[in-house]
Amino acid sequence: MTAIKIRIDFDGERYIGHGRIQLLELIGEHGSIAQAAKAMGMSYKRAWYLMDEFNSMFADPLIERQHGGRGGGAAKLTPFGADLVRQYRYMEEKVLTVFAKPLASIEKHLAAAAKPGQKAGKKASPSARA
Numbered sequence: 281m282t283a284i285k286i287r288i289d290f291d292g293e294r295y296i297g298h299g300r301i302q303l304l305e306l307i308g309e310h311g312s313i314a315q316a317a318k319a320m321g322m323s324y325k326r327a328w329y330l331m332d333e334f335n336s337m338f339a340d341p342l343i344e345r346q347h348g349g350r351g352g353g354a355a356k357l358t359p360f361g362a363d364l365v366r367q368y369r370y371m372e373e374k375v376l377t378v379f380a381k382p383l384a385s386i387e388k389h390l391a392a393a394a395k396p397g398q399k400a401g402k403k404a405s406p407s408a409r410a
Contacts, residue, residue: 282383313328331343
């Protein structure tokens, strides 16, 4: 399935992208940075640093953290964090709608998807099709 992933650059260093939004969504779903990191296949430390950096971009916090104790720590999206996710996903949806015709035209020209052991764009030999 074709997808468009948008990235919003505010200046040289600050941006919103698909991965950051996905991490925020997963924190909202799991209530934990550690569980969100695990779901994305990244280390807790990397996720924590990414969220710390992302959180510091805005005047309003994106997540609220509760430090660990017996049951471990927790994290949840703030109303602003949840709204940021909604707005980003809305923009993604609109981009797909606006560019539906050009995407369909481009997709018509895509080479066949490669099968394991086959290079993209190459047709299977007649004996391989059987």
